[in-house]
Amino acid sequence: MKLISHLSSIALLAAVKFALAQNETFLAGLLSTLNETGASSLSGLASQLNSSDQGRSLLTALSNGDPYALFAPNDTAFSNAPSSAFTNIDNFIAYHLVTGNFSGVNTSYANTTLGRTFLNDSQLVQLEGNQSQVLAWAFRTDHVTVLNQPMDTIVTNTTSFGNITINVIDHILTFPGTFEQTVASNNDAFGGISSALGNVSAPFFNASTGQTTNTSVFSVVNNGLHGFTLFAPNSTAVAAIASDLASLESNTTLLEIVLKNHLINGTSAYSPELVGTNFTSASGEVFSSSINSTGQYVTSGGQTALIVQPDVLLSNGxxxxxxxxxxxxxEDAGAASSAAASATSAATQSTTETRPIGFAQTASLAAASGATTETASSSTGSTSTGSASTGSTSTGSTSTGSTSTSSTSTTTGSTNTGSTTAGSTTSGSTTTGSTTTSASAGARAFSPYLAQIVSISTTLVGVMMGGIFTVA
Structure with missing residues (x-):
């Protein structure tokens, strides 16, 4: 037995040494490619991956031959970034790495492409089923833009190393924050919202302790929810029905039903996943979605709204x-309960993403002109326009990391035309036509619509807390 144990230890040690050597060889090639593309600062960080367990696991995964996309900040991006961004190198690189093959996937904003990253630190990500965080990007104006970033972040160049598509970007990526942090980054629009959320309390059931406590909405939104989707009406939408909302305030039961019909409990449903799939709201009503050349719509109870800002990512939804x-x-309480149970069950089934999130639902969709209209407060389509059939027609799909040509898109006001892929590769060579010296205010990836999310958040979230959320 001792001999067998000794031999097993030797074999294990040999396997570890082989894996380390393989990682070193792969890493050397990757670092060389990064240096050649003007991302030598990232190369310097990546060279340290083999010094930690998380880093070694990351390298082992990358060297297995499966397709990945690396969003690589250039040296200028590093020089402009705060030193605090690099306190955890493994997490930093993990959020810049996306699993899957995105070749041939093209989307023009407001349609987006989303991929699952390697970032799964529980201090930073609290999605359902302990899933890793996602990254969203889209083709805007004349370049691919990474969304949900404080600064316009564009793909300036693309190349490849083996199974990895390398998209060079002009800013480092920041992790999705909590609802509180999202509000704080837009203080001009959200003045006083943090204190307002802190002053509103509601019953909250914690499945871990089996107790229901009166908890501030501020705490629940930031720390309690693990996976949710919120359809948040913007300020223009709320103002349009101010009299209706005033009458509902005297009927709290009815108001709660309406507000819960804006929420999917226990599931982070990203915009490409909405098409072709019906979801159930926290009030038990069906959400359906459709896409046409004017945008993507969501319908509940015969009421249809245009999604003007999709996929605002949070740490937990x-x-x-x-x-x-x-x-x-x-309201259908039975359907709501069943949907919540199904979401909990589905969250425990882990899968490895090998393509864009929602790809199966949107891959066959094609817009008539490839154009997408983004309208902040338009009511076009609010009756039933473009929503008669779920998952019928579409506006293209997004892309980085596929065969490329220079952009042919133009922007007039808020209408994006064309969906030619920018910043892609041909077997290890860089492409042209995707470098942009500066981004215009009209193409901001984070605003303007994010600044409208919290227009009714205090009431919306406060009412929704009562008895419908749990912490696993």
């Missing part, structure tokens, strides 16, 4: 800003 309040007063 996702928000889609819509241009209309969904005044659905119907």
């Amino acid at each position: 996702v928000v889609h800003v819509i241009d209309r309040v969904l005044l659905n007063t119907n």
Whole structure:
């Protein structure tokens, strides 16, 4: 037995040494490619991956031959970044790495492409089923833009190393924050919202302790929810039905039903996943979605709204800003309970993403002109326009990391035309036509609609807390 144990130890040690050597060889090639593309600062960070368990696991995964996309900040991006961004190198690199093959996937904003990253630190990500965080990007104007970033972050060049597509970007990526942090980054629009959320309390059931406590909405939103989707009407939408909302305030039961019909409990449903799939709201009503050349729509109880800002990522869920309040007063408690149970069960089944999130639902969709109209407060389509059939027509799909040509898109106001892929590769060579010296205010990836999300958040989230959320 001792001999067998000794031999097993020798074999294990040999396997570890082989894996380390393989990692070193792979890493050397990757670092060389990064240096050649103007990302030598990232190369310097990546050279340290083999010194930690998390880093070694990352390298082992990357060298297995499966397709990945690396969003590589250039040297200028590093020089402009705060030193605090690099306190945890493994997490930093993990959020810049996306699993899957994105070749041939093209989307023009407001349609987005989303991929699952390697970032799964529980201090930074609290999605359902302990899933890793996602990254969203889209083709805007004449370049691919990474969304949900404080600065316009564009793909300036693309090349490849083996199984990895390397998209060079002009800023480092920041992790999605909590609802509180998202509000704080837009103080001009959200003045006083943090204190307002802190002053609103509601019953909150914690499945871990089996106790229900009166908890501030501020704490629940930031620390309690693990996976949710919120369709948040913008300020224009709320103002349009101010009188209706005033009358609902005297009927708290009905108001709660309406507000819960803006929420999917226990599931982070990103915009490409909405098409072709019906989801159930926290009030038990069906959400359906459709896409046409004017945008993506969501419908509940015969009420249809345009999604004007999709996929606002949070550490524990996702928000889609819509241009209309969904005044659905119907409720099905049984369906809501069943949907919540199904979401909990589905969250425990881990899968490895090998392509864009929602790809199966949107891959076959094609817009008539490849154009997408982004309208902040338009009511176009709010009746039923573009929503008669779920998952029928589409506006293209996004892309980085595929065969490329220079952009042919133009932007007039808020209408994006064309969906030619920018910043892609041909077997290890860099492409042209994707470098942009500066981004215009009209192409900001983070605003303007994010600044409208919290227009009714205090009331919306406060009412929704009562008895419908749990912490696993």
